Amino acid sequence: MFGRFKKKLNEVIQKVSETVTPTDSREKSIEHHELVESESIISENCADIRYLDKNTKDKNQKTKKTISEKLKSAVKVVSEKKIDADVLDNALWELELVLLENNVASEMSEAICTEIKMCLVGKSVSRFEVKNIIEETFKKNVRESLECEPLDIYGIIEKNKAEKTPTLIMFLGFNGAGKTTNLAKLGYLLKDKGYSCVFAAGDTFRAAAIHQLEVHSETLKIPMIKHDYGSDAAAVIFDAKKHAKAKGIDVILADTAGRTHMNKNLLEELKKIVKVNRPDINILVVESIAGNDIVEQGRVFSEARVDGIILSKWDVDPKGGAALSLTKAIDKPIVFLGTGQDYKDLKEFNIEEVIDNII
Ligand SMILES: Nc1nc2c(ncn2[C@@H]2O[C@H](COP(=O)(O)OP(=O)(O)OP(=O)(O)O)[C@@H](O)[C@H]2O)c(=O)[nH]1
Ligand SMILES: [Mg+2]
Known part of the structure; x- marks a missing residue:
């Protein structure tokens, strides 16, 4: 059950997330959350090296600083990009098609896409967050449509x-x-x-x-x-x-x-x-x-x-x-x-x- 729907839905959500948050070559391989994680790992590791001679320590601190700065500037580039309404509209059209092809009612498909637009247009969010917002909006709408007075x-x-x-x-x-x-x-x-x-x-x-x-x-x-x-x-x-x-x-x-x-x-x-x-x-x-x-x-x-x-x-x-x-x-x-x-x-x-x- 939901085999084909699940596959198509996940593919299109991934595609929408990639389309609305385009990346240049520097950002391509790294996502916002990955950058934050990497930075904290580097900090932890560098802080732990206490038994090195002064030269190695200095070199190590310098490397840490350079990597940290590079990471910070990459994060900044990502987070300064705002999601464009037209780009998002076009991308969501594909999502709506997948929902309709899998028999989700048109009112529900439209409601999901409208809500996603409200959350994303003009916002600076990472690809990871876009994907998360789309998934959560979908889940929320499905939950609401299935909830009603239970029959005991x-x-x-x-x-x-x-x-x-x-x-x-x-x-x-x-x-x-x-x-x-x-x-x-x-x-x-x-x-x-x-x-x-x-x-x-x-x-x-x-x-x-x-x-x-x-x-x-x-x-x-x-x-x-x-x-x-x-x-x-x-x-x-x-x-x-x-x-x-x-x-x-x-x-x-x-x-x-x-x-x-x-x-x-x-x-x-x-x-x-x-x-x-x-x-x-x-x-x-x-x-x-x-x-x-x-x-x-x-x-x-x-x-x-x-x-x-x-x-x-x-x-x-x-x-x-x-x-x-x-x-x-x-x-x-x-x-x-x-x-x-x-x-x-x-x-x-x-x-x-x-x-x-x-x-
Ligand atoms: N795979 C599958 N087949 C089912 C399921 N429920 C019923 N069927 C099959 O669907 C066919 C029709 O089922 P019935 O229970 O006769 O349907 P009905 O509504 O009583 O049919 P009528 O009395 O003619 O209106 C049968 O071959 C069932 O075995 C199900 O959940 N899964
Ligand atoms: Mg019968």
Whole structure:
């Protein structure tokens, strides 16, 4: 994940830093921070030579002075150069392109570049500092776009358990996004944590969908409530709720049929399912490889209510930028990443880990 994005981003940041702080031959091989470090090393070493004869000592002091002065003048040349607005503008255009190519939303790319400009134009900073400012601005924007009110799934389950009520978690999403697979993964995870679960085969739209969930039910030894193909999805989930309540089961994981932007009827049906069954948690599953379309999907499904997001197929998306915009667009947190097709491939989402993976 982020493999290609990370590589391109680091290359372009390096390029921008070099372009806006051009160097002459004297400065080329040495950066501001390296100069400061070198100077202190020379000082320390020269001060330590106490056992030399007077001539060597004098020579040594003279060499120290010459090197120090040369270093100081080099630092001065570097720090007196001010960053030119046009040069920076052109260089940042390349950064913006890399962000856009990797599906970072245009508003976010623009915000990052504008902020970098505000920090750098007319300033005298070293190449090292330029790189640092660009990286920190990027990280800050990504962090802000991913932060929102968290969804405490375990807290909700525990609270309901204390009231002897099962928790209904319903999976929504576009066709083929990974709803059924990630529902099964969450069942595996919850069972592993000691919660009892039941599946509800709420995708009655396709006969194969009921069978697909049945296979997971048998493999994971999680019971499943199903009706016939073509029956009312809201009624299946309602039955699963009744079953869970009667049997003291902690969590109902309800599958639903995939929907498209076009299919107004299916969206209306989804709203009905939500109205009838009042799920505790609606999880929207979106595939990260869908690019910027996931923001639109997020908006469509928000009509039926979304509480949290699972980003599936994280393992096969080398870009990943679109993921950075979805939370901001619908103000709902990403709770898990789908990282493969096995039951164990569901990873809790961690903002700092994601940032560390990009830059
Ligand atoms: N690599 C990878 N594949 C995944 C992941 N999640 C799901 N898949 C695969 O994506 C395909 C579709 O997954 P499903 O779970 O059937 O998707 P769905 O949303 O239930 O599909 P519909 O019910 O047809 O709308 C399957 O081949 C899954 O194995 C993931 O995180 N990583
Ligand atoms: Mg499905």
